[in-house]
Amino acid sequence: MDKNIVLIGFMGSGKSVVAKRLAAQLKRKVLSTDGLIIKREGKSIAKIFRDSGEDDFRRCEREVIADIAQKENVIIDCGGGAVLDKENLTKLKEKGILFYLDATPEVIYQRIKKQRHRPLLNCPNPMDRIEELLTARRPFYEKADHVINTDGKSAQQACKEIVAIVTEK
Numbered sequence: 604m605d606k607n608i609v610l611i612g613f614m615g616s617g618k619s620v621v622a623k624r625l626a627a628q629l630k631r632k633v634l635s636t637d638g639l640i641i642k643r644e645g646k647s648i649a650k651i652f653r654d655s656g657e658d659d660f661r662r663c664e665r666e667v668i669a670d671i672a673q674k675e676n677v678i679i680d681c682g683g684g685a686v687l688d689k690e691n692l693t694k695l696k697e698k699g700i701l702f703y704l705d706a707t708p709e710v711i712y713q714r715i716k717k718q719r720h721r722p723l724l725n726c727p728n729p730m731d732r733i734e735e736l737l738t739a740r741r742p743f744y745e746k747a748d749h750v751i752n753t754d755g756k757s758a759q760q761a762c763k764e765i766v767a768i769v770t771e772k
């Protein structure tokens with residue numbers, strides 16, 4: 604069995620783009636937690652937050668993770684808050700190697716500033732919010748097996764580093 608490749612990290616750290624590149628290169632399927640939640644609920648993440656609140660979104664996220672963490676040989680693209688839940692982290696680690704895609708708040712801000720689909724960053728001072736959330740979340744992200752710094756790196760470079768790790772032995 605090949606372990607799952609699980610990408611974790613803050614919004615805008617490049618998880619989705621890197622996941623697609625890895626999938627193409629390693630010929631594996633990508634499962635995105637957000638994508639599966641959107642499909643299951645039939646509405647966008649922003650609408651789920653608006654209609655039923657973050658707690659409900661987190662409940663869906665836990666259910667989706669409980670299901671996909673059991674797969675094998677896939678790439679899992681996790682929403683930025685997924686591993687704040689201890690049980691999610693434990694389940695993802697059972698069959699996966701976790702990669703934390705790290706970036707500074709400034710780089711994250713540059714990547715997300717024109718995007719509007721993330722309810723947690725739709726606020727008057729997104730830069731302050733990024734700094735605050737990232738400080739609180741870093742200890743959770745650092746529970747990953749490997750840290751890939753993505754500052755100033757293309758998705759292709761980040762992907763290459765991950766492939767080197769999963770294929771070494």
Ligand code: S3P
Pocket residue numbers: 612613614615618637648681682683684685720721722723
């Ligand atoms: C969230 C990150 C988002 C999405 C939701 C909450 C978070 O996913 O799951 O808006 O708590 O960091 P991305 O990290 O893919 O943007």
